[in-house]
Amino acid sequence: MRDIVIIGCGGFGREVHDIIDALNAQAPRYNLLGYADDSASEQNTALVERRGSRVLGSLDAVLAQYDAAEFAIGIGSPQVRKKLDTKLVEAGWRAATLVHPSATFGGDVRIGEGSIVCAGVRVTTDVTLGRSVHLNLNATVGHDVTLHDYVSVNPLVAISGWVEAHEGVMFGTHSAILQNLSVGAGSVIGASACVVRDVPEGVVVKGVPAR
Numbered sequence: 001m002r003d004i005v006i007i008g009c010g011g012f013g014r015e016v017h018d019i020i021d022a023l024n025a026q027a028p029r030y031n032l033l034g035y036a037d038d039s040a041s042e043q044n045t046a047l048v049e050r051r052g053s054r055v056l057g058s059l060d061a062v063l064a065q066y067d068a069a070e071f072a073i074g075i076g077s078p079q080v081r082k083k084l085d086t087k088l089v090e091a092g093w094r095a096a097t098l099v100h101p102s103a104t105f106g107g108d109v110r111i112g113e114g115s116i117v118c119a120g121v122r123v124t125t126d127v128t129l130g131r132s133v134h135l136n137l138n139a140t141v142g143h144d145v146t147l148h149d150y151v152s153v154n155p156l157v158a159i160s161g162w163v164e165a166h167e168g169v170m171f172g173t174h175s176a177i178l179q180n181l182s183v184g185a186g187s188v189i190g191a192s193a194c195v196v197r198d199v200p201e202g203v204v205v206k207g208v209p210a211r
């Protein structure tokens, strides 16, 4: 069993706990030590405790108290995730790559360290996921897609073939990205947007068609 800590006890952090439980139900793999969170609310702390785990303390407190272990960042923001990932790696911790057993993959899919793939995700063929990419519930990723480091794909997003999303892009829930397009680093695609043209870096686009 490998010791693991979830970073962030908000909703997504607790969904990451679900993935760990699903993996352990197949074969015991992870010993969840608990959660690290710099600003755990009373509500989230209680929800964590209700499912039999606990908030261990702030990230600094956990780094000081525990030997290096594996971590999974349950935080959707690409920018926050990059910061925490860098800090944990510098402290000698290792990012776990977590894939829910119900996700499916085609041939030649490469998954970067620290990526998290939730239940119901469909990834087809020749797909490359960078470091710490999040694929949330029921997202689809078509052939020949490249998602660079720290991309977040929210639930029900549909990414078509040959799309390239650069570092730190966030795809809002239920957005659709048409084939052969590129999304610049740090850009945000609004919920339910339909992206029909390349998106430059560092912008927010929304609507149908996305502007």
Ligand SMILES: CC(C)(COP(=O)(O)OP(=O)(O)OC[C@H]1O[C@@H](n2cnc3c(N)ncnc32)[C@H](O)[C@@H]1OP(=O)(O)O)[C@@H](O)C(=O)NCCC(=O)NCCS
Pocket (backbone or CB within 6 Å): 136, 154, 155, 171, 172, 173, 188, 189, 190, 191, 192, 193, 204, 205, 206, 207
């Ligand atoms: C687009 C988004 C990033 C916010 O962008 P923003 O420019 O900061 O938006 P604001 O909240 O300031 O709203 C600005 C305007 O855009 C509209 N707007 C916000 N989100 C929109 C969306 N997804 N599609 C269309 N219009 C949207 C608002 O209604 C508002 O319109 P108004 O000026 O006519 O009142 C955000 O609304 C969004 O869609 N995030 C994705 C969230 C998500 O995926 N959640 C799931 C988590 S698992």
